[in-house]
């Protein structure tokens with residue numbers, strides 16, 4: 001069980017999913033062209049046509065926490 005780090009309510013376990021890789025970065029980008037920039041982390045793993053990673057959702061504060069690697 002995962003508790004939301006903001007509101008302390010129980011979070012729903014699931015997956016963060018996308019048709020393309022999902023990247024966290026310290027700065028906003030206009031386009032996702034490789035190579036990866038400094039500080040950027042690929043959060044998802046590619047499984048055939050879907051990119052995904054385990055994640056938890058809080059409906060109370062509308063936030064998602066994801067786990068990578």
Ligand SMILES: [Zn+2]
Nearest residue numbers: 004007058061
């Ligand atoms: Zn919350």
